[in-house]
Amino acid sequence: MRRFLAIRFLQALVALLAITLIVFGLTHLTGSPVDALLPDDASQAQIESLIRHWGLDRPLHEQYLAFLGNALQGDLGVSLKWRGYTAMEVVLQRLPATLKLGGLSVLLSIVVAIPLGVVAARHRGTMVDKSANVVALLGQSLPQFWLGIMLIWIFAVGLGWFPTSGQGGLPHMILPAIAMASFQVAALARLTRSAMLDSLRSEYVKLARLKGVPEYRIVWKHALRNAAIVPLTYFGLLAGSLLTGSVVIESVFSWPGTGLLSIEAIRGRDYPVVQAVVILFAVVFLLINYVVDALYALVDPRIRRA
Amino acid sequence: MTRPSRSTPLEETRGASASGELLLEVRDLRTHLDTKNGLVRAVDGVSFRLHSGETLGIIGESGSGKSMTVLSMLQVVPKPAARIVGGEVLYRGQNLLEKNEREMRRIRGREIAMILQDPQTSLNPVFTIGNQIVEALRLHRRDGGGKALVHRAVEALRQVRIAAPEERIRSYPHEMSGGMKQRAVGALAISCGPRIIVADEPTTSLDVTIQAQYLRLLRDLQRETGLAILFITHDFGIVAKLCRHLLVMYAGRVVEAGPVRAVFNNPAHPYTRALLGSVVRADTKAERLEAIAGQPPALWGLPSGCRFAPRCPHADDRCRKEYPPQLRVRDEASDHVASCWRLEESHGNR
Secondary structure, X not given: OHXXXXXXXXXXXXXXXXXXXXXXXXXXHOOOHHHHHOOOOOOHHHHHHHHHHHOOOOOHHHHHHHHHHHHHXXXXXXXXXXXXXXXXXXXXXXXXXXXXXXXXHHHHHHHHHHHHHHHHHHOOOOHHHHHHHHXXXXXXXXXXXXXXXXXXXXXXXXXXXXXXXXXXXXXXXXXXXXXXXHHHXXXXXXXXXXXXXXXXXXXXXXXXXXXXXXXXXXXXXHHHHHHOHHHHHHHHHHHHHHHHHHHHHHHHHOOOOHHHHHHHHHHOOOHHHHHHHHHHHHHHHHHHHHHHHHHHHHHOHHHHOO | OOOOOOOOHHHOOOOOOOOOOEEEEEEEEEEEEEEOOEEEEEEEEXXXXXXXXXXXXXXXXXXXXXXXXXXXXXXXXXXXXXXXXXXXXXXXXXXXXXXXXXXXXXXXXXXXXXXXXXXXXXXXXXXXXXXXXXXXXXXXXXXXXXXXXXXXXXXXXXXXXXXOHHHHOOOOHHHOOHHHHHXXXXXXXXXXXXXXXXXXXXXXXXXXXXXXXXXXXXXXXXXXXXXXXXXXXXXXXXXXXXXXEEEEEEOOEEEEEEEHHHHHHOOXXXXXXXXXXXXXXXXXXXXXXXXOOOOOOOOEOOOOOOOOHHHOOXXXXXXXXXXXXXXXXXXXXXXXXXXXXXXXXXXXXX
């Protein structure tokens, strides 16, 4: 178990290193930051002094190592748009809002999707299964931004049950969380259903029935515990869709999180902030996947005791 | 249920003779299966009796309805495809087919336990052996708290000769060998002190030496507890070693039944003879191994007559039209029967 987690940790570090390389490479591909930093009528002397000041005249690998060294210390440069703040400060300030919204949407999708998938598998081929399938299909095919707008239109503008947008308490979070969870619910429910179908067909479920175990315990204990590995694996991917989803949903609902921030930073050509967002997203993503791996071992003794 | 509380299986010694108490009587059991090819009469009028201390063998090719018969007995047939459409399953005088799901759960595991074919898949991989045995005990034998149940689980493992049962109880299935897993399944089966164990090809997936050990174990357990065993197999050798009586099934029907010795020495049904002819025997020298001509029948749209007729060398028009009644085979065993129109002819000119 300890070995398994240690190996996974090293793998995560390697992945993170690769990501910094990509981020570094991409920023350089977009052209020299000098053009964005200086006004059009800047003199040649001004340009050169800036290039020297930023170390842009040094070889690429040296620049990368310097970038990496600074990044390790949490220094990703100063924000160009939000004067007086470092890029990291700007992002960290917005991160809690995104995590709060993402957490609620994950909670929502688990609470809805797992039981939906289990019940659909248990009553395979019946109306329950078919309606669950329709719900899943809708969730996967409706674009999130459209669903977000519809939710605002119906429940905020029409019925006035929830605020239309902005940050606040739980009421502010409900509509964006639903819009964000819709896709995840769909995918998660379908995965759970197919894993449960396999599990319910297994010999150990047959033997459990033959030893007199009541049906609800067979479904929720014997079968689900085995099937759980599949939706759990999906959780890692879910973390990704959560972060990318936040870009769309936060824009629709004007939710001041990192998603909205990244759009603002891109529009303002604030490269340090964009870099910081990407790297922080990567860290969050890897962290969630690491937690998933640990849960994996907790659920399946074959991994734990290997 | 009014029955004196039973002691642990180990202390219990019931009469182990074949003429023990009549435990189970299956009468004309019928189970239909809806498949995409149409209706399959998977179990079509199966009848037999099982006494305490007796081992009854059910033999037949795969798809002959052996497993479906016992699953129907316990009403755990795959739903909604399978339906039990008729017959009676009398367990100590009570018809199990009239019981509801709740009542059946008290029969399964507690009165009639089962051992499945493949120990690799029949134990739940995410729970320890102890968990899985204690779960059954908790369902059926609530007397005594958690500690007593764990103690009983250890005893059950000891009974199936698993070494260091106190430690094994904490093992997960993947930490055990195939043979040991099948012993653990056996421990699970005997843990609640059932009167009948149904073993559905329990040794098929074990290698030969482990197989012999396992069969010896079953026989010892039976001697210790007076269990009745219903042994499903396609292996005549195992039947010869383990059973006193046997049923031969073909396409959902019992085609021949009787004492093992009588059936072996004097097989009456052409199918039984063909099956025995395809077995390698150590005591006779055969030029070449016989194969049964043709394929096992597709189970949908079966002929109305004898199901073996298309492959039978003795079949005539009547065989193809009408299903034969069960007739007594004329030999020293009074309970040797076979379903064949041409019993006299085919039997005589062997």
